[in-house]
Amino acid sequence: DTAVSQTPKYLVTQMGNDKSIKCEQNLGHDTMYWYKQDSKKFLKIMFSYNNKELIINETVPNRFSPKSPDKAHLNLHINSLELGDSAVYFCASGDRGGYTFGSGTRLTVV
Amino acid sequence: QKEVEQNSGPLSVPEGAIASLNCTYSDRGSQSFFWYRQYSGKSPELIMSIYSNGDKEDGRFTAQLNKASQYVSLLIRDSQPSDSATYLCAVSGGTSYGKLTFGQGTILTVHP
Numbered sequence: 001d002t003a004v005s006q007t008p009k010y011l012v013t014q015m016g017n018d019k020s021i022k023c024e025q026n027l028g029h030d031t032m033y034w035y036k037q038d039s040k041k042f043l044k045i046m047f048s049y050n051n052k053e054l055i056i057n058e059t060v061p062n063r064f065s066p067k068s069p070d071k072a073h074l075n076l077h078i079n080s081l082e083l084g085d086s087a088v089y090f091c092a093s094g095d096r097g098g099y100t101f102g103s104g105t106r107l108t109v110v
Numbered sequence: 111q112k113e114v115e116q117n118s119g120p121l122s123v124p125e126g127a128i129a130s131l132n133c134t135y136s137d138r139g140s141q142s143f144f145w146y147r148q149y150s151g152k153s154p155e156l157i158m159s160i161y162s163n164g165d166k167e168d169g170r171f172t173a174q175l176n177k178a179s180q181y182v183s184l185l186i187r188d189s190q191p192s193d194s195a196t197y198l199c200a201v202s203g204g205t206s207y208g209k210l211t212f213g214q215g216t217i218l219t220v221h222p
Binding site: 033040041042043044045048056090096097098099100101102103104 | 141142144148152153154155156159196198200202203209210211212214215
């Protein structure tokens with residue numbers, strides 16, 4: 001069983017489109033995260049939810065909107081996609097003992 | 111100053127050697143420290159965690175923490191070509207409670 005699963009794995013879309021990435025974890029963690037990894041491999045936190053409540057919202061354009069229907073799911077919706085949004089997006093879940101990452105979604109905006 | 115900074119790479123070591131990866135952090139209140147390994151095209155994988163000063167060993171890996179110097183390191187003994195990956199240092203606690211802040215990563219290549 002996959003602990004943290006993300007879909008889709010690859011996403012190629014045109015500028016201006018709206019897209020969503022879904023994430024589910026079966027580890028029983030209360031906290032889930034979205035990270036963005038740029039072309040230089042730098043991982044930067046975007047959002048964190050604890051038991052469906054938003055607890056971290058870094059400086060992210062409001063075109064990005066996370067949604068957590070329950071503590072096992074955290075989705076990311078992106079409006080009006082821009083070229084600069086191209087990156088790998090990782091979902092993760094965890095606590096003070098460290099995170100488990102999903103396999104990532106490679107988003108390419110053309 | 112970057113919140114978490116790793117020694118610049120890439121780092122290349124021969125098979126069987128010790129690879130030493132270093133990391134410094136700026137938030138003195140940080141409490142939890144992690145090393146992740148990321149193979150190309152894959153997700154980060156947790157390999158070590160350390161919470162108190164000193165050394166922590168797990169197989170060929172040893173994590174070292176010095177909170178006074180705000181320094182954490184990872185030693186890989188008997189390096190193998192399969193250890194070739196990007197190693198990410200991550201820190202949580204202090205003012206960043208609830209989130210992991212990552213360094214920029216160090217690319218390690220172990221050549222036969």
